[in-house]
Amino acid sequence: MTLLELITKASANPEIILASESDYPIILNPDESLLNLEPQLKEGLNPNFLIQPVTGFQISRIDAEIIDWGQKFLKKLKRKLKNPHNFGADDFLGILNAFFEKIGKKVGISIGVDPSDNGYTCKLIEKVGFFMGREVVRLVLEACVVLEIWEVLETLIVHGLVEHSCYSNLVNSLVTKRKSDLLCVCVKHFSDLPSSDFLCVLKYFLSTPKGAYSSMVAVKKEWESEALLAIEKATDKSLKGKKIRMANDASILLMIAYDGFSVSELCLHYLIASMSLDELILTSAISKLNGVEIMALIQYLGKWLNKYERFPQAGPCPKASSMLGLKTCEWVPTVEDIVKCIGLVLDEHFSSLVLHPEFREVLRSIQGTVNSLALETRLCCSMANVIENLRTEVKG
Known part of the structure; x- marks a missing residue:
């Protein structure tokens, strides 16, 4: 029986898989088992074949x-x-x-x-x-x-x-x-x-249930301690060059991630920042939210847009974890994460957002922030083009 036939047979019969898991539930040490293997002496086998059957397998x-x-x-x-x-x-x-x-x-x-x-x-x-x-x-x-x-x-x-x-x-x-x-x-x-x-x-x-906030204290303390540590790093005169610049960037990023967010929203940071997962999963989840949950999500996303408008210098610091020990920097949602999430909310709940006055008010405030960010983006693109043209002229 070929290897493919063995795999096909095993996948078609879950009982075989369960039995093997029960027999060998841990990762086996191959050293002793491999040393005990010997060529299988059988008539008709070509000794010049690269792959030869062996016998003597047993776990250590x-x-x-x-x-x-x-x-x-x-x-x-x-x-x-x-x-x-x-x-x-x-x-x-x-x-x-x-x-x-x-x-x-x-x-x-x-x-x-x-x-x-x-x-x-x-x-x-x-x-x-x-x-x-x-x-x-x-x-x-x-x-x-x-x-x-x-x-x-x-x-x-x-x-x-x-x-x-x-x-x-x-x-x-x-x-x-x-x-x-x-x-x-x-x-x-x-x-x-x-x-x-x-x-x-x-x-x-x-929509955090009753009795859940007490266990969120540890999460709040983690974000608070990391933000304070980032400020200490940014004011540490012994840090030079790339490290001090990274410390400054990380202190701004963690400051905007901590200030103004509720305890449950600090927990939400982890979920939104993990959106490298399949977009279909996120779309499916957003489509199943009720009105109260949609409002809470939009308000949360609106806070982030306001933060990034007020602090345009804030950006991802992926190396702050390894170089400065600031692990929560990895879990701060980026502008791309926020915009992506807002887009999916609008796609899935547009009619509800348009028909209900409380949603419309929140969307108006978000629209103003989005327009401001879009204007800054266009200006940045224009400046980038000017710089590129100047470089071309200088080289010419």
Whole structure:
């Protein structure tokens, strides 16, 4: 059977895929397996062929033990979660830490943190979390939500251990739990957020439910601290050349991103700035917004237009994260993001915006800002043409 036939057969039968995931839930170490392979001695085979069949494949002893430990941990955690009232956070962290410690010792990875220190479990996840199988990760996520162990959950997200198949359940659980800060973490780290989850988060930030604002405090503090840090960098006399210019640009950008926006709008920055996603997803989400949500979105976009009109020198600072440690610069919506979003809102809800007087008033104010920005753009283009003509004359 050819490789293509094997792939076709497997894709046509999901049970085969599920069985293989269950048998080999972790990334196998190829070194020991490859060393055990030997040519298959069979009559009729041409020894001059580039590809020869081999025999002797078997997974390494260490991988086999880790898979076995994962299966036992999975069964134990399932049994414990059936009665969560008698299963607390300390009990869960205890068996999770023991599982990771056992793996770390087996593969020779030193954790380097005292077990009594805060964040010990998170450090274990950073070091050996990738040894967890897919089913183990799903159940650990479920346990973190049920027992509300948010720090561990955030670590799993940040280190890329949450797979695409877990996105929807996790996003819905965080919305139910009103964990606004962790929803922002999901938006930042889930590059392929499905359209249904994108819509769920967009609606959540546009019409924030009761009890959600308390978890947004961390988001506000992050933007505030980054803005203050940018100002410190911009006034740091030890910075020279490219770094000081970047610090000045970043301080302006983070200032306009923080001032004048509500806490929920600061969370919305992440979603709008992540619009490198498929435009169809964004269009679909905007088309499903109700009147209150459309108004909130238009007002938010209008604020951005006013900011960029007042501070035309503000622009993207993609390297500020790596050079100055200002990570939120990556999550400030650009003029292109804002204009794109406004265009999609008008395309999807034009009749509603024209017929309702409250919408018309907001659109009039936005129109004035757009006209001003368009005039500046035309002037900039004219100046660019003048400069290019002067260069041509000088060269001539």
